[in-house]
Amino acid sequence: MSETVTEQASSALMNVYNRFPLTLVKGKGSYVWDDEGANYLDFTSGIATCNLGHIPDSVEEAVKEQLEQLWHCSNLYHIPAQKKLAEQLVKYSCLDQVFFCNSGAEANEAAIKLAKKYAKDKGWEDRTEIVTFTQSFHGRTGSTMAATAQEKIHQGFTPLTPGFRYLPYNNIEALKQVHNGKTTAVLLELIQGEGGVNPANIEWLTNLRDLCHEHDILFMVDEIQTGMGRTGELFAYEQFGVDPDVITLAKGLGSGFPVGALLAKKTVAESFQPGTHGSTFGGNPLAMAAGLATIETIMNNSILNEVENKSRWMAEQLATLKQQFSSIEEVKMSGLLIGVQMKEEAAPLVTAFREKGILVLLAGSHVLRILPPLTVSQEELTTFITVFKEILQAKGANQL
């Protein structure tokens, strides 16, 4: 792909990212600046991480205050902000207890371990499998890579961690295969982010949830991309009306500070005891200060209501563009997690946007993934739509 540049062979960095030809050095609100002083409207939000925009005042203040108190202490001691953040997450969710870690993959690793331990504690020796779904993305570590049902992510890394079984996402017929006597949990995204912004079909999802209930299978939801207000509710499961037994969080939880979390119902969480799981950095005071200020900012302002309004406006505008331009195949969105499926490869559009001062992402090859900060202004949304229209028009003219 000509759009991205891989690390030079001479670089001191391992060559694991296809990077855009851009060096970012500063951010505030909806904007980032490059090393030449040019600014960009950031509709990637660090991949749904800077949900409150870059360096939100309330989080900056809390982290600065904590910087002068204590940066780190072991989890062998009590950490007040950890307790407070856990209480907030419990208050605003259907889950009862929280374990903190540092990233999404780590949160899913913890969920996978918890599911295994839960089955062992119940005496279900035969239950050794976790069901995940095609096009999912759960992370890059050993187990989370194996949980991710995408062949391209497994390539070169066999033998994979055993114990995962893949079923087709949104396929009602395949639900028959969920319960086979071996399944201890299902793990899924309610809107697949990396996989192309695919929302779960509500009938399929409800059936899956009921099946899990019926057979004592843990219903575990990966909210790493969909959580922290991205869909217009604090958690996407609220939108879909299904109560999970376990959820995992990361990306938006710390406004850019690395924080991950595993949340579970008490009956499940009890399977973790001293000695079964842990983390050196997880729940560190600085990370907790960032997380606490983030959730308080989201819940104590009308941010979630605004996401709904902004989402509705974007849906209308994008529907109009779809009518005008046949190159748009489908608009898939929930809150401000927006996918525009194009008929052709979408990478050239990402370049066109950047040349016009707006950063957007891909999800797969044909889907433009648009993740504005939840705090985006109406004016910034209008700018985006105007530029999108210009790009589609220019593209149409080129094709003639």
Ligand SMILES: *Cc1c(COP(=O)(O)O)cnc(C)c1O
């Ligand atoms: C980003 C992401 C992950 C992995 O998170 P990391 O912090 O990169 O380990 C897992 N699941 C989903 C749904 C994600 O979007």
